Amino acid sequence: MELGSILEFLENRSIIVTGGTGFLAKIFIEKVLRVQPNVKKLYVLLRASDTKSAMLRFNTEVVAKDLFRVLKEKHQGNLNALISEKVTVVPGDISCENLGVKDSGLLEEMWKQVDVVINLAATTKFDERYDVSLRINTAGAKHVLDFSKKCAKLKVLVHVSTAYVSGEKEGLILETPHKMGETLNGTSGLDIEAEKKLVESTLKQMHAENCSEDTIKSAMKDLGIQRAQKYGWPNTYVFTKAMGEMLLGHLNENMPIVIIRPTIVTSTYKEPFSGWAEGVRTIDSLAVAYGKGSLACFLGNPKSVIDAIPADMVVNAMIVAMAANANQPNESIYHIGSSVSNPLEYACIQDCGYRYFTKNPWISKDGKPIIVGKMKVLNSMDSFRRYMEIHYLLPLKGLQIVNTACCQYFRGLYLDLCRKIKFVMRLVELYRPYLFFKGYYDDMNTEKLRRAAKESGVETDIFYFDPKSINWEDYFMNTHIPGAVKYVFK
Numbered sequence: 001m002e003l004g005s006i007l008e009f010l011e012n013r014s015i016i017v018t019g020g021t022g023f024l025a026k027i028f029i030e031k032v033l034r035v036q037p038n039v040k041k042l043y044v045l046l047r048a049s050d051t052k053s054a055m056l057r058f059n060t061e062v063v064a065k066d067l068f069r070v071l072k073e074k075h076q077g078n079l080n081a082l083i084s085e086k087v088t089v090v091p092g093d094i095s096c097e098n099l100g101v102k103d104s105g106l107l108e109e110m111w112k113q114v115d116v117v118i119n120l121a122a123t124t125k126f127d128e129r130y131d132v133s134l135r136i137n138t139a140g141a142k143h144v145l146d147f148s149k150k151c152a153k154l155k156v157l158v159h160v161s162t163a164y165v166s167g168e169k170e171g172l173i174l175e176t177p178h179k180m181g182e183t184l185n186g187t188s189g190l191d192i193e194a195e196k197k198l199v200e201s202t203l204k205q206m207h208a209e210n211c212s213e214d215t216i217k218s219a220m221k222d223l224g225i226q227r228a229q230k231y232g233w234p235n236t237y238v239f240t241k242a243m244g245e246m247l248l249g250h251l252n253e254n255m256p257i258v259i260i261r262p263t264i265v266t267s268t269y270k271e272p273f274s275g276w277a278e279g280v281r282t283i284d285s286l287a288v289a290y291g292k293g294s295l296a297c298f299l300g301n302p303k304s305v306i307d308a309i310p311a312d313m314v315v316n317a318m319i320v321a322m323a324a325n326a327n328q329p330n331e332s333i334y335h336i337g338s339s340v341s342n343p344l345e346y347a348c349i350q351d352c353g354y355r356y357f358t359k360n361p362w363i364s365k366d367g368k369p370i371i372v373g374k375m376k377v378l379n380s381m382d383s384f385r386r387y388m389e390i391h392y393l394l395p396l397k398g399l400q401i402v403n404t405a406c407c408q409y410f411r412g413l414y415l416d417l418c419r420k421i422k423f424v425m426r427l428v429e430l431y432r433p434y435l436f437f438k439g440y441y442d443d444m445n446t447e448k449l450r451r452a453a454k455e456s457g458v459e460t461d462i463f464y465f466d467p468k469s470i471n472w473e474d475y476f477m478n479t480h481i482p483g484a485v486k487y488v489f490k
Helices: 006-010 023-035 051-063 066-074 081-087 104-113 132-151 192-208 214-231 236-251 282-291 312-326 346-359 381-405 410-436 444-456 471-485
Strands: 014-016 039-046 085-090 114-119 154-159 169-173 257-262 264-266 297-299 308-310 331-336 376-378 438-443
Touching: 006 023, 006 282, 006 312, 014 023, 014 104, 014 331, 023 039, 023 066, 023 081, 023 312, 051 085, 066 081, 081 085, 081 381, 085 104, 104 331, 114 132, 132 154, 132 192, 132 214, 132 236, 154 236, 154 312, 192 214, 192 236, 214 236, 236 257, 257 312, 282 346, 297 381, 308 312, 312 331, 312 444, 331 381, 331 444, 346 471, 381 410
Parallel strands: 014 039, 014 114, 039 085, 114 154, 154 257, 169 438, 257 331, 264 308, 297 376
Antiparallel strands: none
């Protein structure tokens, strides 16, 4: 693999980015504009009813973010001029043909001009409605591919997936493609068209029965989990992403395709500054709950390895992989993670959380610091169930008896506790595969990419993505947790 200058590759390129308001998309847009302002055009596709609404979303949900402050400082107040020249905001939706772009003139322009397609649009909820997840994560991948095939100058299509499409495997998980209809547990009969028809017939039946929207939503969520688990995937998100990859592999017709599979994406390591984050992500949900004093125990083996990777490293790997695979008529898969080269144990995160919030306690609404203690660690599902039985389910049964004796006086409290316990149990079931995960994501293709970049002498200081450079203790204590507190805690 030979690599030339990445900055030269980006120069005068026209790139379309789907999912323009997403976490990684923002970082990608900012990075390209900052390091290569001579990019020809960034077409940013986001969901909106019209161009005016799309521009409003882009300005408020992308450019207005603190992430862009370095770029604003660099251009000394002239960032709007750069954006108006280099960025075209496109209202659309990848769940529709032609990416839902209604402006035929703009469509023709993109098909003539676009060199690189970056698909970052996805729904990442583990228990998303099955109909929604199929439309975006599975059918959306095909629509992006169909769009790419019409781009006369296309150099490469980059599709961002997730490492967890490989399911709950133990040991070394390789960077291998998902073949059409192939399942994780060997169950035969997976057919994407049949899955779509199942959703359509289920919705049709429920509408015929005049089911409420809440009932339909709940049924669609349950259906997604059921279908995923039938074929060996733990949740709807990774199942529909896996089917999206299947379609790309099956229909690509020797197009240059790069599939990026990041692991758990965390706050920025270095650029445009360290610690920027957005939204409550997997690890942060634990940090937020713990720091606010609402996490009494931790479920998971302290010795288990959690595979995390900072967001800026994911974006840098995307850009280098894009340049390396341009005009190469094949499909290349890259795991972007740390579990092989620089493993991070759960115990490290727990310890850093305790030390950070002991030194920097969260201030509650009444102005008092929240004192955190060392968490009780439950290292198996059996111990978790026992804990829940003693601390919550038995008291709930007692409340049920008292409520019956008191003519349903405590009915509101009882129902509220039932809902909370059911929510916790569902959450644990969703996250269970990752809390006790025993897999390691092989990143040999990504390592070859790093070596090629280093040997070619390209801009490795600008497009760094080597997790071996991360000191996890320092990163969590001084970058990630402070970033989560600043940008995520509400």
